[in-house]
Amino acid sequence: MKIYKSLQLDFNFNTVVTIGTFDGVHIGHRKIIERLVQTAKKSQLKSVVLTFFPHPRMVLQKDADIKLINTIDERSVILEQLGLDVLVIKKFTKEFSRLTAEEYVTDVLVKQLRVKKIIIGYDHHFGRNRAANIENLKAYGKIHDFEVEEISAQDINEVSVSSTKIRTALLDGNIKKANKYLGSYFMLSGNVVKGKGLGNTIGFPTANLHIEETYKLIPKQGVYIVKTTIDHQVVFGMMNIGFNPTTDIDKKQKIEVHFFNFNQSIYNISLVIELLDRIRDEHKFDSVNDLKAQLQKDQETSLKYLAKHHAE
Structure with a gap:
């Protein structure tokens, strides 16, 4: 998958496009991406997601406190796993939001993305003040020679899920429900x-995870069973x-992982938990x-769970 971080594109190919923030890339999103990838292959076009960051x-409503399910890098990894050809990450600005519907279609979709087909939800709105809808998009398609495939309300509602429900x-702390909606494990x-x-002093050495992105959603406090990959090996832990609260006085929230049957030094490496x-x-x-004593009980609980669900 190729990633572009602006709309200065050098496409020498035509595309099938879908558009959205895709936070979490949940099972509803996956249905759209799968259709996009399949359509592109069948039509000998490139599959493209236009997303915003x-x-x-955060920009229009000054909602700086909104927490996202995925960082932009996590989102990119998931989309690549789904077989996407091209990800375009457009920096979202007030200026971009003021493009008219016609400017957006001609300058972005037609000239830059070279779109031949758009797969989009029935309730999609675009252009300044989100004034244009999917019927307007279909009309532009007739003018500019691209097709619009509408994802119906029935198709979308069939998977009754949203990023808000996952958050x-x-x-x-309902990680099972979140994972079910995501169609994969939530990651940090x-x-x-x-x-x-x-x-180390009590027999449970931990790796302290520092997450740089302040907008990343951190789940409810508590103890979780987790897995990661270190040097191509799957490692489980809690x-x-x-x-x-038992030992610390600096009052800063921490994310600490104790890995089972693992004793390598992993300072300064990046992990996906x-x-x-x-x-x-x-x-x-x-x-x-x-x-x-409680940590020992937690480890026993974790190992029983892993023996049942993750025999590998």
């Missing part, structure tokens, strides 16, 4: 940084999201010994 709400599930991506080393299930809330224990 920052999220339009709510994650904030509630970051770099391993040095912590205080307390885990992760705590929280403030370490997939969340499989949630065990419990974070608690404050009366002593470090009580904390250690």
Whole structure:
């Protein structure tokens, strides 16, 4: 998959395009992308997703506090896995939002993306103030020689899911529901940084995950069963999201992962942590010994889960 981060494109091919923010790339999104990829192959065209970053709400509504299910890099990885040919990430600005519908179609879709077919939801709106709809798009298609395939309300509602529902599930700690809606495991991506080393002293060394993107949604605090890949090997573990109330006093939320049967040094490497299930809330224990006893129980719970669901 080739990634472009502007609309200064050098396409020497015609395309099938879909458009959207695709936060989470959930099962509803996947249905659209699969149709896009299949149509492109059948028509001997290139499949293209036009997406936007920052999220339009961050720009137009000053909603700086909106949290996204995926970072833009995570979104790119998922789309590549789905077989997409080209991802165009357009920086979303107020100026871009003021393009008229005609300017958007002629300058972006026709001249830059070289579109021959657009696959888009029945409720799609575009252009300044989102004034144009799919009927307008079909009319432009007749003028500029591209086809519009409408994804019906029935098709979209068949998969009753939305990014908002997934965000709510994650904030509630319902990782099973979130993963079901996503069609894959929710992920946290970051770099391993040095912590205080307390885990080593009680037999549960942890990797401290630092996530640079402040807009990334962090699920409800608590203990999760997780997996990652390190040096091409799948590694399982348990992760705590929280403030370490038993031992810590700096009141900063941390993301710490204890990997099972693993003792390599992994400082300063990047990891993608997939969340499989949630065990419990974070608690404050009366002593470090009580904390250690609970961690042992958590490990037993995790290993039983993995034996049942992840025999590999």
